[in-house]
Amino acid sequence: MSEFLNFHFDVDGENFVSAGQASVQVKKNLRELGLPPEIIRQVSIAMYEGEINMVIHAGGGVADVNVYEDRIVIILADTGPGIKDIELAMTEGYSTATDNVRSLGFGAGMGLPNMKRYTDEMTIESEVGKGTTITMCVYLK
Amino acid sequence: MTVQQIIEKFNFSPLSLPCPEREVSGGYTGDLLSWVMGRASQDNAWITIMSNINIVAVASLSDVSVVILAEGVSADSGVLETAEQKGVNIVSSELPAFEIAVRIADSV
Numbered sequence A: 001m002s003e004f005l006n007f008h009f010d011v012d013g014e015n016f017v018s019a020g021q022a023s024v025q026v027k028k029n030l031r032e033l034g035l036p037p038e039i040i041r042q043v044s045i046a047m048y049e050g051e052i053n054m055v056i057h058a059g060g061g062v063a064d065v066n067v068y069e070d071r072i073v074i075i076l077a078d079t080g081p082g083i084k085d086i087e088l089a090m091t092e093g094y095s096t097a098t099d100n101v102r103s104l105g106f107g108a109g110m111g112l113p114n115m116k117r118y119t120d121e122m123t124i125e126s127e128v129g130k131g132t133t134i135t136m137c138v139y140l141k
Numbered sequence B: 001m002t003v004q005q006i007i008e009k010f011n012f013s014p015l016s017l018p019c020p021e022r023e024v025s026g027g028y029t030g031d032l033l034s035w036v037m038g039r040a041s042q043d044n045a046w047i048t049i050m051s052n053i054n055i056v057a058v059a060s061l062s063d064v065s066v067v068i069l070a071e072g073v074s075a076d077s078g079v080l081e082t083a084e085q086k087g088v089n090i091v092s093s094e095l096p097a098f099e100i101a102v103r104i105a106d107s108v
């Protein structure tokens, strides 16, 4: 495999206040690398949605962003409850968010659809009771 | 128009203003964060009544140029400090979201 740059984050599942910090840091890092603003925006939006999902649905997890010459790969892995019906979860408007989380503005059921929309490739691997790993890819060329 | 010009024209109250010269290219109104993430465009003014800390990350990552808190909603000091640090402009207005949107639409 070709050489790449890795950014790694532990995403805290308890802290709603700092939720999104890994994504904000990645945006900063990608800016410093001089990547095109439209690419940075795609990665930022997709990663934020995935990061928030790990916080509100899975009790946290780990995030890796790998920057290759021709693409950026975002891997979000958690050991949360897993997703029983992935197709249903991908449907716009589908959400199992609690009232508490909804009062903060989450729970529109638009996160996974946004991730799909803003990336060139997306795969979800999930096992109920074990966890979820989402891999997304944004092409640079 | 820049954020600073919009503040002056409509008498909005600046709450956090690290980047007053940012251009406003249109707007998006909404309170559900994933809708804003998916639908707001870069350099939009985001009009909302949501004022919790999560608006800072959403504004930063979706790259909107200013958050306009409608209906006289304010944000607490922790939110505003974070916004200053992250380069996120936040202003407030007594006007309802619809009225703000009409004014922004007329001037950009």
Ligand SMILES: Nc1ncnc2c1ncn2[C@@H]1O[C@H](COP(=O)(O)OP(=O)(O)OP(=O)(O)O)[C@@H](O)[C@H]1O
Pocket: A049, A053, A054, A057, A058, A078, A080, A081, A082, A083, A089, A090, A094, A095, A096, A097, A105, A106, A107, A108, A109, A110, A111, A112, A113, A132, B033, B034, B035
């Ligand atoms: N990492 C995850 N672990 C377990 N379940 C998940 C995970 N990510 C998503 N889900 C499930 O998929 C549903 C849809 O996710 P999606 O991000 O589209 O919407 P949401 O998080 O509920 O609301 P929004 O993202 O609009 O704030 C969630 O409500 C949840 O049931």
Ligand SMILES: [Mg+2]
Pocket: A049, A052, A053, A107, A110, A111, A112, B034
């Ligand atoms: Mg979500």
